[in-house]
Structure formats: C-alpha cells, structure tokens
Amino acid sequence: xSTVAAAPRALRTRRTPRPRRIRxxxxxxxxxxxxxxxxxxxxxxxxxxxxxxxxxETIINGYLxxxxxxxxxxxxxFWTEAxxxxxxxxxxxxxxPAVILTLxxxxxxxxxxxxxxxxxxxxxxxxxxxxxxxxxxxxxxxxYWVYLHTPIASFGSIDVGRFSFALFSDNGxxxxxxxGIILIHVVFQTGFATFVLSNYMxxxxxxxxxxALVDGANVLRIWWSVILPLCxxxxxxxxxxxxxxxxxxxxxxxxxxKSGDKRPITSALSNLSGEFFVNNNLIAAGALLAAIPPIIVxxxxxxxxxxxxxxxxxxx
Amino acid sequence: MVATRRRRRYSLLTxxxxxxIILMVGIPLTLDVLLIWGPTLASVLLSFTDxxxxxxxxAQNIVGxxxxxxxxxxxxxxxxxxxxxxxxxxxxxxxxxxxxMLLAVLLDRELHGKRIYQSVFFLPVVLPLVVVGFIWExxxxxxDGFINNAxxxxxxxxxxxxxxxxxxxxxxxxxxxxxxHIGYIMVLYLAGLKxxxxxxxxxxxxxxxxxxxxxxxxxxxxxxxxxxxxVVVTAIEALRAFDLAYIFxxxxxxxxxxxxxxxxxxxxxxxxxxxGSAIAVVLLVISLVPIIVFLSRxxxxxx
Numbered sequence: 001x002s003t004v005a006a007a008p009r010a011l012r013t014r015r016t017p018r019p020r021r022i023r024x025x026x027x028x029x030x031x032x033x034x035x036x037x038x039x040x041x042x043x044x045x046x047x048x049x050x051x052x053x054x055x056x057e058t059i060i061n062g063y064l065x066x067x068x069x070x071x072x073x074x075x076x077x078f079w080t081e082a083x084x085x086x087x088x089x090x091x092x093x094x095x096x097p098a099v100i101l102t103l104x105x106x107x108x109x110x111x112x113x114x115x116x117x118x119x120x121x122x123x124x125x126x127x128x129x130x131x132x133x134x135x136x137x138x139x140x141x142x143x144y145w146v147y148l149h150t151p152i153a154s155f156g157s158i159d160v161g162r163f164s165f166a167l168f169s170d171n172g173x174x175x176x177x178x179x180g181i182i183l184i185h186v187v188f189q190t191g192f193a194t195f196v197l198s199n200y201m202x203x204x205x206x207x208x209x210x211x212a213l214v215d216g217a218n219v220l221r222i223w224w225s226v227i228l229p230l231c232x233x234x235x236x237x238x239x240x241x242x243x244x245x246x247x248x249x250x251x252x253x254x255x256x257x258k259s260g261d262k263r264p265i266t267s268a269l270s271n272l273s274g275e276f277f278v279n280n281n282l283i284a285a286g287a288l289l290a291a292i293p294p295i296i297v298x299x300x301x302x303x304x305x306x307x308x309x310x311x312x313x314x315x316x
Numbered sequence: 317m318v319a320t321r322r323r324r325r326y327s328l329l330t331x332x333x334x335x336x337i338i339l340m341v342g343i344p345l346t347l348d349v350l351l352i353w354g355p356t357l358a359s360v361l362l363s364f365t366d367x368x369x370x371x372x373x374x375a376q377n378i379v380g381x382x383x384x385x386x387x388x389x390x391x392x393x394x395x396x397x398x399x400x401x402x403x404x405x406x407x408x409x410x411x412x413x414x415x416x417m418l419l420a421v422l423l424d425r426e427l428h429g430k431r432i433y434q435s436v437f438f439l440p441v442v443l444p445l446v447v448v449g450f451i452w453e454x455x456x457x458x459x460d461g462f463i464n465n466a467x468x469x470x471x472x473x474x475x476x477x478x479x480x481x482x483x484x485x486x487x488x489x490x491x492x493x494x495x496x497h498i499g500y501i502m503v504l505y506l507a508g509l510k511x512x513x514x515x516x517x518x519x520x521x522x523x524x525x526x527x528x529x530x531x532x533x534x535x536x537x538x539x540x541x542x543x544x545x546x547v548v549v550t551a552i553e554a555l556r557a558f559d560l561a562y563i564f565x566x567x568x569x570x571x572x573x574x575x576x577x578x579x580x581x582x583x584x585x586x587x588x589x590x591x592g593s594a595i596a597v598v599l600l601v602i603s604l605v606p607i608i609v610f611l612s613r614x615x616x617x618x619x
Contacts, residue, residue: 029422030429036419037436043495044439046462047451063454064465105347108340116329116337124341126611131352133607135556137575138600141582141592142358143351145369187351190344195614213328219336248444250559255583266444270563273450280453280460287450291443298442302435305442309500310507 051075051285058281074285082272084265084289089163091247091264091293093178098185099242103235105186106193111223113194114201115209125198132191136251143184147175147256162261176258184256185246193238196311200234201227237308240301244294265290356600363593369582383594394595397572400486401602404573405554407487412494413550416501421531423502424509434506438499445496449563452492453479482570489560489571497553501546508542509535544613551606555599574599 050063052070061068078084109128113121152169164170165178174180204227212222228235253267260271269290273283298305329337363384365377387394419437423430440448455462456478463478464470478488512535520530536543558575561567567576574595582592 033433040436043451105344109344112337112341130607137578138596139355142355187347219333266446270446287447291447294442
C-alpha cells in the first residue's frame with residue numbers, strides 16, 4: 001500500500017530535483033489567515049493589555065498609549081474585592097451536578113431509544129431534541145411561575161464558611177435555589193445530549209445488548225456496565241461541551257436566581273461591574289478571570305470539544 | 317421476518333426489564349414535559365388572557381386575541397424588535413455564516429499551522445457571552461474605547477457612540493456576535509468537509525475544474541445535509557439572541573429583541589404575563605420553522 005502511494009512521488013522528484021516551488025497562492029492564503037488571526041486575537045489582547053495597566057496611567061495617557069507600568073494589580077484587586085473564589089464555587093456547585101445528571105439521564109434515554117425498538121422511540125427522541133432547540137425565552141414566563149409555586153422541602157444545608165448549599169431549598173421554593181438552576185440546565189441540556197449520544201449509540205450493534213440479556217443481565221446493568229463504557233469518547237466529548245455551555249450560561253441565572261450571593265460567576269460579573277467596579281481596567285481583569293476556566297478546558301480538551309460539536313451535526 | 321426478529325428481541329426482556337426501560341425513559345421525559353413542553357403550551361394559553369400572575373386564571377381573564385391586537389398595532393417596541401431579529405438573522409446568514417464556511421474551506425487542506433489557525437478562530441466560542449460583551453465594550457466605548465481612539469475620532473471630537481447610537485448599535489452587537497458565530501460555523505463545516513469523499517475532488521481536478529468550481533459544483537451539493545444544519549443553527553442562534561443585547565444596554569434604545577421584550581414585560585415590575593406570552597408565542601411560531609426543518613432532516617436520517 002505504502003509503496004504504491006510512494007511511487008508517483010518518487011517519479012516526480014526524479015523529474016524535478018529542485019526544491020518544491022512555493023506557490024504564490026499558498027503565500028496569499030497564509031497572509032490572509034495570519035491577518036485574520038491577528039484580527040481575531042486583537043479584542044482579547046486589547047482586554048489583557050487594559051487589564052495589565054493601572055487605571056491612573058490610562059486616565060492620564062488614555063488607553064491608546066505605550067505602557068509605563070504593567071502589573072497584575074487589577075487581577076489581584078478584583079480577585080479579593082469581588083470575592084471571586086466564592087463565585088467560582090457557586091458556578092462549580094451548579095456545573096458539576098448538572099453535567100453529571102445530564103449525562104446520566106441523556107445516556108439512559110439514548111440507550112433505551114437506540115438499543116430497543118418500540119413504538120414511540122422516535123417520537124420521544126424528537127421531543128427531547130425539539131425541546132432543546134426552543135429559545136429559552138419561549139418558556140420563561142410559565143417556568144418562572146412554576147419555580148415560584150413548586151414547594152421544595154428543606155432539610156438544612158451544607159455550609160462551608162460563607163457558602164451554604166441548601167438541601168434542598170432555603171425558601172421552600174425552586175426559585176432562587178442552586179437546585180432550581182441545576183434542574184433547568186439538566187432538563188434543557190438533556191435534549192442536546194440525548195441527540196448526540198443517540199447518534200453515537202446507533203453505531204453500537206444491538207447484538208451486544210441482546211447477548212447481555214441472554215446472559216441474564218438486566219437493562220440497568222447493561223446500560224451501566226456495557227453501553228456506557230463503550231460510549232466513553234462520546235461522554236467525554238459531551239462532558240466538555242456541557243461544562244462550557246453551563247458555565248457560560250447567563251440567562252437562566254439572571255431570571256431564576258435573585259440572591260446576589262447565589263449567582264454563578266458569569267452573572268455575578270455583570271452584576272458587580274455596574275455596581276462596585278466602574279473602571280474599565282478592573283472590569284477587564286474580572287472578565288478575563290471569569291474566562292479562564294473555559295479557556296483552560298478548551299486548550300486541554302480541544303479534541304473532545306470539537307468532537308462533541310461535530311457528533312451533533314454530521315450525523316444528524 | 318422483521319416481526320419475528322422483533323418478537324424474539326422482546327421476549328428477552330423480563331417484566332422487570334420493561335419496567336426499568338419505562339423508568340429510564342419516563343423520568344427524563346416527565347421532567348422534559350413538565351419543564352419545557354408544559355410551559356410552552358402554557359405560554360400559548362396564557363397569551364389569550366390578561367392574567368398578571370396573581371391568583372388563578374379565571375374565565376374573566378380570557379381576552380381572546382386582544383394581546384395580539386395590542387402587540388401588532390399598539391406596542392411601539394414590537395415591530396422594531398421584529399426588525400432587529402430579522403437584521404440579526406440576515407447578518408448572521410449572509411455575512412457571518414458564509415465567512416465561517418470560507419474559513420472552513422480555506423483550512424480544509426494540508427497547511428502549516430492549521431491547528432493554530434483553527435484554535436484561534438474557535439477561541440471566542442468558548443468564552444462566556446458576558447465576557448465577550450465586556451471585551452467588546454473596551455473596543456466600542458465612546459472616549460476610552462480602542463476604535464474611536466485608533467481612528468482619531470476622539471481627538472477630532474467626532475466621537476461615535478457605537479453602543480449608544482440606536483441606528484448603529486445593532487451592527488456593533490452583531491460584530492461582537494459574529495466574532496463567536498464564525499468560529500462555531502467553521503468547526504461544524506470543517507467536520508462536514510472532512511466527510512466528503514476525496515475521490516470526488518480528484519475527479520473534478522482531473523476534469524480540469526478550478527478549486528472554486530469544484531467547491532460550488534461538487535463539494536457544496538454533496539454537503540447538502542450539513543448545509544441544512546448550518547442554516548438551522550444560524551436561524552436558531554438569531555432567534556435566541558439575548559445575552560449580548562442585555563449586557564450592552566438591557567435591550568433598549570436600538571437593541572430591542574423579541575426575547576428581551578418577553579422578559580421585560582412579564583418578569584419585572586410590569587408583570588403583564590398574558591401580553592408577554594403573546595410575544596413568546598410569536599417567537600415560538602417563528603422558531604418552529606427551523607426546528608421542523610431540523611426534525612424532518614433528523615427523522616430521515618434515523619429512518
């Protein structure tokens with residue numbers, strides 16, 4: 001195979017022993033791409049530049065000026081004064097359970113809809129997918145009412161310093177609760193995750209499930225110890241994607257949370273920037289700090305990230 | 317043949333297994349129906365009432381089409397919001413999405429630094445929209461922003477208020493949105509391009525087609541399924557637009573969008589739930605177009 005492929009190339013090099021001519025089209029392409037990359041990175045780099053400069057200097061010289069001092073003071077100021085670790089923790093207690101629950105529920109539905117043929121499995125899949133495609137604003141008004149009128153039991157809370165995670169509600173409602181936000185993320189994202197995971201599970205032959213049934217395993221067992229391990233790549237891809245989606249959420253937290261101290265970092269940032277922080281340098285530092293977790297996840301897990309997005313699109 | 321196979325498979329399931337399947341599908345489905353489809357239906361029903369969210373809905377609350385009449389003829393923000401949503405859609409569909417496709421086509425080849433190019437274009441997609449908003453405010457700010465300073469508009473006193481001027485701020489918001497949207501489309505399209513059979517391109521090349529001809533006459537038609545998805549994604553993104561407009565100025569003064577009008581009317585001091593629901597129904601009806609296109613596509617793929 002490799003010799004066949006190599007043959008024509010060998011022939012060509014013999015005929016033209018000169019080094020390969022660099023085509024002008026290639027140069028133009030690289031020039032265009034590099035220019036676009038510069039354009040793409042510029043807003044981000046500008047924000048970093050503003051965040052690294054003391055506000056006193058930009059007031060005197062303007063933002064468009066050469067730096068005299070560059071330091072991380074804005075970052076440390078925002079970090080401590082906004083009590084940023086606290087809001088990272090708020091995000092964490094929402095994102096982690098939401099991602100895990102979404103993957104569990106979605107993989108159950110995808111498993112039942114792809115490994116067994118029953119009358120309504122297509123309809124069920126469609127309901128989940130369509131639900132995820134709706135703009136959230138279509139359902140917000142009745143949902144808000146539901147959140148204000150669903151009684152939730154209170155069994156105390158898990159407290160760590162100032163942070164308090166209510167079990168399951170500290171006001172008897174779904175509204176203004178961590179579990180309320182977790183719940184809506186799970187329900188909304190389950191649609192998308194079901195779609196992607198069912199696309200993936202369709203490629204697993206049904207005979208695996210059938211032979212496990214013959215061996216006497218029950219359905220729950222097959223889902224957990226046969227199908228889920230086979231779906232590891234898809235689950236990793238989905239986990240990466242869901243982490244970013246839920247981390248980046250602004251809308252649900254804005255409408256379904258009221259207490260400032262329950263806000264995840266994204267909506268806390270928009271809240272704080274109007275009230276407490278007015279100088280641009282400090283706000284830029286805060287915005288960049290809030291962006292760090294998804295950027296780290298993206299850089300570390302880029303392959304999973306892209307795989308998740310494309311699983312959802314190419315096989316649909 | 318099919319019937320006997322199916323019966324054989326079902327006979328493997330014990331009664332306990334069947335109960336388990338019902339639970340495994342039933343619990344998520346119940347949540348989905350209660351928190352998504354129930355509220356959707358409730359939005360439709362509430363749009364025919366003047367309910368303000370207090371007490372129960374009674375027969376006296378039913379006002380027929382009055383909310384819709386007010387919406388279409390008496391509410392000053394409705395048509396501007398529709399127009400802005402349409403501009404949003406057109407801008408994404410005719411400018412941002414094609415640019416994302418172009419980047420995908422350009423990157424779909426052996427290229428030095430391809431990974432780096434790809435990562436940079438995709439980077440804004442992972443940023444929270446709140447952060448995207450702040451990053452662009454640093455560009456757009458009237459006297460402190462980069463753009464006005466770089467083009468000497470501050471010095472010459474011709475400051476352009478990119479986010480405050482109601483006739484241009486939607487385009488400022490759209491540029492910030494596109495910064496994200498283009499990378500998203502690029503990744504989706506690149507995946508589609510990778511699945512195109514290379515022998516098709518080889519054949520076109522042998523026949524003497526240029527690269528542009530090959531793309532429009534060979535690649536694009538084969539990519540029909542992914543093209544549909546790209547169009548659907550673009551439409552849904554345009555209808556969902558909320559965060560940036562809200563972050564820039566709470567969706568007022570030139571940035572009114574249907575999604576923002578819904579929340580402003582029903583979840584605020586106003587609490588005009590019936591009226592807000594009527595706007596939600598308008599948004600729902602428009603959204604059903606791309607959703608149905610997507611579902612019929614997915615149906616065909618499943619069948």
